[in-house]
Amino acid sequence: MTNFSDSPHASPAPAPFPSSSPSRSRAARAARRALPAATAALLLAVGAAPALAGSQDALPGNWLQLTVTRGDARSSDTRGTLLMCDPPQGHSRAAEACDVLARADGDVDAVPGDGERVCPLVYAPVTVRAQGRWNGRAVDYRHTFSNDCEREALTGAVFALDDEQVPEV
DSSP: OOOGGTTTTTTOOOOOTTTTTTHHHHHHHHHHHHHHHHHHHHHHHHHHHHHHHHHHHTTTEEEEEEEEESSTTTOOOOEEEEEEEEEEETTTHHHHHHHHHHTTTOOOOSSSOTTOOOOOOOOOOOOEEEEEEEEEEEEEEEEEEEHHHHHHHHTTTTTTOSSSSOOOO
16 A cells, blocks of 8 residues: 655645744734724714715705606606705796695695696506605605606696696697
């Protein structure tokens, strides 16, 4: 039987790893020095998140972040704006939107719709969202309408983010 450890092709036995090699201790020292800086950066990043979130709560008056997404949930056709009502600004019909919202006390569900409007039975979904503050209360409204005509008939100028006319039937 051949003893492979005596063979010239055998791998030498691994040398025991020294407990404190110079390169290993330099790496450990560098890691210990970097740890406080990394910890400080993490704490600053975590501490900044509430400050950014709170910055919108500091906006004066009544305001809503409005978004309109055309198509299904995977659509990238999303537009948005910040509607501020003291004074009205944010989109081309901001004054009308603020007036309608003021009469509904900021409740988008309570906006009086146009009951005489007839919309086509075409499915072209439009999802709208309004988030913000109205008279000190949080507002978070989301709804998907069958098409733009239905959205306009039920929410008026609130989500009219551009001057495009809704097709009449």
